[in-house]
Amino acid sequence: MELFAICHIGKCFILDYELYRYKIKEIILYHQKHNNLTRLACQSAWKFLMNGLPYYDCFEGVIVNELHFAREAARKLEELMKSVNRKRKEEERGRETKEELVLLRWLKTLERYFLSCTMWNEEFVGLLNSIVRVFLAAKDNYREVNFQCIHLLKEIADNKAIEIDVLLKGGAVNAVLEKMQLQTLNKYETYQFLLFFIELSIRLKIKKDEVKEEERKEMKMKMFEKMEEEGYEDIVTSFYGISQYINIYFHPQISLDISDYFVNV
Template sequence: MIEKKILSVENAILLLKHIGHFKSLKGISIYNIDTSSLSQKFKEMIIDENEKKKDEKNEKLMIDLCESYLLLNEGIFSESLSICVPCLLKVALNKEEREEVQKEVEMALLALWNTRFIKIEQELYLSEIKEIIQHHQEHHNMTHLAYQSAWDFLINKFYDDKFYKKIVLNKQHQARDESLEEVIVIELHFVKEAKREMEELSKCVDWKRKDDKKVKEKKEMIILMKWLDTINGFFHSCRSWNEDFAGLIRRTVQILRASRCNYGEIHVKCLYMIRRAAEEKIVKIGDLLKGESVDVILEEIQQPTTYNNAMRNCLYFFLEISERLKEKTDNKANEAKRMELKRKIFEKMEEKGYEDTLASLYGEFSLINEGYRNCLPLNISEYFVNI
């Protein structure tokens, strides 16, 4: 359409930015666009515009091109990336609080978020992302989506660095990786910020609606689910314990309870996040207890409408805790703490009638296993009865 002059370049870019914004917000993939002639055309336009002399460059066009290109593509060419990332970080560093500027910052950060699975050297982004996040923490100048996109970009780069380090055992890279973890956990207070953002977003959702109409998906709900995905990535990569873990888990438990009746997708993500927290040893079992995750998983198992995938996550939660509590230690203080945790969890299970619930569900284990390729051991009840 552009080549046939049915649609101007400016209008095409505007249309593609809207499509890319919707695609990124909803987490939709557009297959084969990376190899399309449209993607190639945009890459060429970005490179051509970048090679122009300073006084000949069209800054607005460059921003639009970079945003459209990153929002639509899944795999980004390195040459384009080295141009687009600095360009959009410059947009995101605009600290004005006007609504128009906030929308521009949101679009730029959402486009950068779309590079989350692409390897980018820290020198290209880290100081700028730190400044963006820290300024928002002081002045609250960004939208919820912009702030979440900035964090998700950073957490995914953390995950990428962890994965890359396993393949390339380089001491210099390892030092950078540890430095990035310190930035995320200590300097930028990710856990505290994630808990606060989820609390604010959850206030925007009408959890108690009673009508039978299909729930309309609000932007705040989508951002809330994106935060849950980000937290999952953080737990998977982080190796530094944080005192706010219990509070973050408690906030997730509260959202899980609120979403149980009417918000199935949020409910599923909360349940999965709690299971992942139990899997990752960086989250202490004491954090899980303080965060009320043991209580809520016991509640979930006894729900009359619990579906197989939810049941699987619940059973895995207790399986992970049970396995971790079996690890004895020679340190008397730590061993006493382990036994105390076992006692507390066992008392909760007795109080909730968990063993009776397991007995009533025993016939369903084979059905769950069949649906999930025997991921759960057939003698799973023994893990819990003998905890």
């Protein structure tokens, strides 16, 4: 309960982060060896560290390389998915279960990290793959989990520290393309998916230094081929008729220039 309370310290008390972060590190390391924390306590400890990242990014190296956050978070997501009922009856949908609430807390903790992270290693590919599996498994049975995953994937695509190649390796691009073809897609999902691909398109159009220019061209070709294979252009074109409506409904506005959604080679 102390860990749960401390993770909810507000911004006005952010100086307490300096006081507690190394103690939290010790608690997490001990838990990794002895598995002594409850699910809530463990998640609360990680959430406390994530809360301080926008203000104390110098601790990010400890989170990534010493505490192996990506590996631990991926393991937690996989464990939680085993206890989630993927075939809930129609009348049970919309009711929050204990497992769903724990999943939501972890996904929101991940969002805090991806909004601020500047460091990345190969362990995050496994984490992204776990997020994608949760996303595909949630579907209509767990709407809040589904929506949180969609938002999280959009934030990951928006983070410049994360290479676009990782989104391909981790299965994020495939998952979003698959979901975009569903007839049950609602306006919120459409909005987030379009933002996901707008961000990828923008990033692939920006030229970097000459040394990495060949890598950028190769990635553009990979992305173009994946989109063409899945019929992405037809999907986006079919959404264009409701773009203005989505613009009115959501903020910030999405682009009304359809070329912004495509990757040209």
